[in-house]
Amino acid sequence: MENLSMLMHGFSVVLTFENVLVCLIGALLGLVVGAMPGIGSLAGVALLLPLTYKFNPTTAIIMLGALYYSNMFGGAFSAILLNIPGDSPAVMTALDGYPMATTRKRPGQALFVSNMSSCIGGIIGMLILTFMGPLLADIGLKFGPAEMTVLLLVAMTSIGWLVGSNPTNGVILTFVGILLASVGMDLQTGSPRYNFGNIYLLGGIKFIPFVIGAVGFAQVMRLMDERNDKTESQITEKLTYKNSLPTKHDFKRLLFPALRTGFVGTFVGVLPGAGATTASFLGYAMQRAFKSEDPLGTGAIEGIAACEAANNAAAAGAFAPLLALGIPGSGTGAVLLGGLMMWGLNPGPLLFTNEPDFAWGLIASLFLANLFALSIALGVIPVLIKILTVPVKIIIPVIISVCLVGSYSDTYSFYGVLIMLIAGVFGYIFEKSGYGTAPMLLSFVLAPLLEDNLRKAFVISGGSVAKVFFNGPISIGLTIAFCAIVSAPIIRLILKKAGLLKPKKAN
Amino acid sequence: MKINENASIKIPTKLIVPIITFILGAVFFYIGLDYGFWDSNALKPTKGFFPTIMSVALMIFSILGIVNGAKAEKVEFKLANWFVPAGLLAVIGASYIIGLVPAIIIFEFVWLRLYEKVSWKATIITLAIVVFIVVCCFQIWLGIDFPVGLIGNLIFG
Numbered sequence: 158m159e160n161l162s163m164l165m166h167g168f169s170v171v172l173t174f175e176n177v178l179v180c181l182i183g184a185l186l187g188l189v190v191g192a193m194p195g196i197g198s199l200a201g202v203a204l205l206l207p208l209t210y211k212f213n214p215t216t217a218i219i220m221l222g223a224l225y226y227s228n229m230f231g232g233a234f235s236a237i238l239l240n241i242p243g244d245s246p247a248v249m250t251a252l253d254g255y256p257m258a259t260t261r262k263r264p265g266q267a268l269f270v271s272n273m274s275s276c277i278g279g280i281i282g283m284l285i286l287t288f289m290g291p292l293l294a295d296i297g298l299k300f301g302p303a304e305m306t307v308l309l310l311v312a313m314t315s316i317g318w319l320v321g322s323n324p325t326n327g328v329i330l331t332f333v334g335i336l337l338a339s340v341g342m343d344l345q346t347g348s349p350r351y352n353f354g355n356i357y358l359l360g361g362i363k364f365i366p367f368v369i370g371a372v373g374f375a376q377v378m379r380l381m382d383e384r385n386d387k388t389e390s391q392i393t394e395k396l397t398y399k400n401s402l403p404t405k406h407d408f409k410r411l412l413f414p415a416l417r418t419g420f421v422g423t424f425v426g427v428l429p430g431a432g433a434t435t436a437s438f439l440g441y442a443m444q445r446a447f448k449s450e451d452p453l454g455t456g457a458i459e460g461i462a463a464c465e466a467a468n469n470a471a472a473a474g475a476f477a478p479l480l481a482l483g484i485p486g487s488g489t490g491a492v493l494l495g496g497l498m499m500w501g502l503n504p505g506p507l508l509f510t511n512e513p514d515f516a517w518g519l520i521a522s523l524f525l526a527n528l529f530a531l532s533i534a535l536g537v538i539p540v541l542i543k544i545l546t547v548p549v550k551i552i553i554p555v556i557i558s559v560c561l562v563g564s565y566s567d568t569y570s571f572y573g574v575l576i577m578l579i580a581g582v583f584g585y586i587f588e589k590s591g592y593g594t595a596p597m598l599l600s601f602v603l604a605p606l607l608e609d610n611l612r613k614a615f616v617i618s619g620g621s622v623a624k625v626f627f628n629g630p631i632s633i634g635l636t637i638a639f640c641a642i643v644s645a646p647i648i649r650l651i652l653k654k655a656g657l658l659k660p661k662k663a664n
Numbered sequence: 665m666k667i668n669e670n671a672s673i674k675i676p677t678k679l680i681v682p683i684i685t686f687i688l689g690a691v692f693f694y695i696g697l698d699y700g701f702w703d704s705n706a707l708k709p710t711k712g713f714f715p716t717i718m719s720v721a722l723m724i725f726s727i728l729g730i731v732n733g734a735k736a737e738k739v740e741f742k743l744a745n746w747f748v749p750a751g752l753l754a755v756i757g758a759s760y761i762i763g764l765v766p767a768i769i770i771f772e773f774v775w776l777r778l779y780e781k782v783s784w785k786a787t788i789i790t791l792a793i794v795v796f797i798v799v800c801c802f803q804i805w806l807g808i809d810f811p812v813g814l815i816g817n818l819i820f821g
Binding site: 207208210211323326328329330332333335336339343345346348350351374377378379382383384386398486548550551553555557558559560561562563565566569571574578581582586587589590591592607608612615616619623643646647650653 | 677678680681682685689692696699702707708709710711712713714715718719721722725726728729731732739741742744745746747748750751752753755756764768769770771772775776780782786790794797798801802805806808809810
């Protein structure tokens with residue numbers, strides 16, 4: 158009950174004119190960014206970061222949270238109407254969404270089902286977050302520097318391991334991110350470190366230009382491959398609000414799959430590296446075990462509901478470890494965490510105690526963003542095709558300019574632009590070579606926290622490695638997990654060399 | 665001279681990337697050792713402690729990456745993708761003379777109208793959106809002073 162009263166307090170924080178307005182703007186931008194194929198929530202959040210300078214931390218993160226969350230709604234639009242998922246979690250939505258829109262000639266209903274399921278999944282995720290967030294924080298309070306060190310190592314390497322197809326590549330970029338974060342000042346002694354005599358590097362590699370480059374600018378370079386693609390809809394029916402309304406029977410069909418996968422999706426969202434995409438895949442797979450009125454893959458309402466509810470629930474669930482332990486579960490979470498740290502907030506077990514206005518305000522804002530996203534999503538149905546068919550070649554120069562001014566405004570100099578450019582070019586080369594940049598962003602954000610805890614743990618242990626990594630049951634368990642994660646690529650390579658594991662075809 | 669934007673080059677970046685990360689690890693390791701690893705008097709780690717350990721880990725995994733990348737196929741890079749950083753560099757260069765905002769507007773116009781051959785209507789709408797973002801959001805609302813360039817300095821002092 159205490160959690161619910163704190164949630165009410167959160168609503169009192171959110172329900173100011175400024176916060177409601179930024180939540181609405183965040184939801185609107187998130188829908189647009191999510192709907193446009195190729196941009197994605199990570200780039201969307203990264204590009205929007207500089208626009209939040211003007212706000213206080215609570216308002217700023219409300220905007221970013223709303224953007225991230227409503228992005229999940231938007232991703233489904235292009236999946237349903239164009240068969241092009243706006244974001245990776247919407248890949249599964251296309252399997253039933255597009256056939257329902259084209260073969261069954263019910264595009265409006267497909268969008269409606271998707272939006273309603275997203276809303277239901279989101280509400281489930283947020284309710285679980287309301288109770289689980291403080292619970293996780295209580296567990297986190299039991300963690301000393303030694304346990305936090307191993308937990309952070311597990312979180313960082315597991316995401317490097319889980320994201321992308323090659324675990325070794327993910328782990329390599331995890332360590333690259335850690336080393337890049339070491340540039341600047343040693344926070345404990347205040348002395349310069351790895352600045353190579355450069356005065357600009359004394360302040361370290363700036364987070365905003367770095368993330369705008371590695372995500373936004375790299376994405377524009379990739380979009381050049383798609384700039385001549387024609388995004389034409391095969392839908393001949395005119396989309397109006399009236400002919401998009403689902404029947405009572407449609408609603409009955411979506412309700413149970415949405416409730417079921419909303420619950421499961423939330424817990425998938427809590428796991429590091431899993432996130433909305435995994436939740437969406439799992440939700441769809443789970444639906445196969447249950448009865449659907451139409452076969453899955455032929456435009457079944459149950460299929461759309463299952464994956465949309467799961468991915469929105471996961472997006473909400475991902476906030477639990479982010480707020481309670483300071484550990485993001487995805488690249489987007491890492492950008493949000495970087496934003497929080499930039500505004501002087503330290504997510505972790507003490508956040509709910511020290512910054513209740515912020516923590517509960519953010520959770521309450523997600524409920525609000527959910528309602529805004531649903532209303533906007535339903536409201537834009539008649540003009541959706543026009544939004545979705547904006548050619549990529551027009552979007553490219555706009556994003557280049559946003560990257561430029563966004564990175565300039567962080568440093569008030571071209572130093573920020575230079576960081577953005579270098580990060581962007583390397584981000585592009587990394588991605589093309591099979592090195593996903595999300596682990597690098599995550600480790601870049603978490604590295605100072607890891608270093609601080611590691612050094613504290615070694616001071617407490619008097620230099621004993623065993624006392625850090627085998628301090629108690631929590632440390633031992635996490636150390637075993639960490640060893641398994643980092644040794645897996647090595648074992649895989651040995652097995653491959655010994656001929657016991659079939660090598661994958663090079664892509 | 666006409667530029668063939670579909671021209672491409674194949675580079676073994678799957679091998680080059682781990683080599684670069686290995687070198688990065690080696691540089692950080694070498695400098696990290698110079699910073700010191702452990703203060704045996706105060707029994708505490710020094711500022712080189714953490715990056716040195718991490719650079720060793722990076723070098724180990726980079727060797728794995730090199731082994732994996734040695735047999736991997738080369739990656740194709742198209743010339744058109746590099747127009748993006750080239751365009752950005754052109755805007756930066758032009759901003760020293762005419763200022764950042766005019767440089768962005770000219771860049772948008774050249775890209776949309778001359779390079780992509782987008783219609784006048786779409787060009788004007790896109791330009792209006794960009795001007796709104798740059799001038800209204802960043803310059804007026806956030807109060808960012810963008811460089812006015814050599815010409816701007818001559819006019820406005």
